[in-house]
Every structure is written in C-alpha cells, then in structure tokens.
Amino acid sequence: MKIEVGVSNRHCHLTEDVFKLLFGKDSLTFKRPLKQPYQFAAEETITISGPKGSIERVRVLGPFRKYNQVEIAKSDAYKLGVNPPVCTSGELDGAVTLKLTGPAGEIELPCGILANRHVHISQEEAEKLNVKDKDPIKIIVHGAKSGVVDGYFKVSKEAYKELHIDIDDANSLLLKQDDIVEIEY
Secondary structure (H helix, E strand, C coil): EEEEEEECCCCCCCHHHHHHHHHHCCCCCEEEECCCCCCCEEEEEEEEECCCCCCEEEEEEEEECCCCEEECHHHHHHHHCCCCEEEEECCCCCCCEEEEEECCCCEEEEEEEECCCCCEEEEEHHHHHHHCCCCCCEEEEECCCEEEEEEEEEECCCCCEEEEEEEEHHCCCCCCCCCEEEEEE
16 A cells, blocks of 8 residues: 655644643644644744753644653654653653753653654544554655665544654655655555
C-alpha cells in the first residue's frame, strides 16, 4: 500500500492545567490546521530544557490532551542531554523529565519521548484492511537512501491516512513532507 509521509518536527501536547501555568491564559491560539482531524498547530511555543541544554520555540499542538508529552528527535535528545524511550504517543512509561518554560511559568515533568513511526488510519479503513491499533508494519522507502524500517498502525475513529516519522528518520531516508512510501502489514 502506498502512503503519504508526514514529517514531524519536535512539538508538545499539553493538558489545560499545564498550559495555564506556562502561559497564564485559558486557551490556545489557533495558527494553522494539521492534516489529522481536529488537530492544529497553536501560535504558542515553549522552551524545553534538559541537563545539557535547551531548545526554544517548541510548538504547542492542540487541542489540549489528557497528558503532557514532548516529542523530540534523537538529535534533540543529544542537545538536551537526555535519553528518552521510543514510545507510542500517549504512553509515557519511562519518559524523561524535561523543564518546560513558557512566558508565565515553568514546570518539570516526565514527558519527553521519541515517538515511534506510525501510520494514522481511521477505524473504517482499519476494518477494510483487517488490521488493529498497534499492528506492526514495514515501511519501505525507495530512492537514493532506500531502506525498510518498522512502525505500527495508529487507529482512531477519524484519521487522515498518513505515515508520521520524526525529522531524524526523514533526513536519514531523504524523505520530505508529502513524499510517498510503501507499507506492508
């Protein structure tokens, strides 16, 4: 099956309470929609810090979540001096502690992860393909730096069918936003 690539740069998902602490206000400011239904990039950004360094202007994504999560790439982890686990988004076991700083406050939380490669598909599409949430996939990339890497399906009620990989994976495979790859399941 051929599928579109979505390259994910570092970003964060925040609970409403942590957002209020960091920004001193109640609501996110819409910047632009994302391809996933009801998801958007907010105008707000934070600074994330670890033992060795900081990264400024980390984009907050909306809407608010039930958990706080900062998705970074391994190259970001080196700069911050942390060793986060590769996780499924929303599963934060072993997440590294980062300091999050906004214009109104700061907080240290175990929230830093490397998000595993995944393909978003809707429940309807999953039923057509006879797959379930977290079923494994092989991602096949053709080109100058071809390769095969692992990932999984991320099934939700509604979804834009798209492969999400982080910027380090994209760079290592010479992929860019909206390129097409193949997946096997």
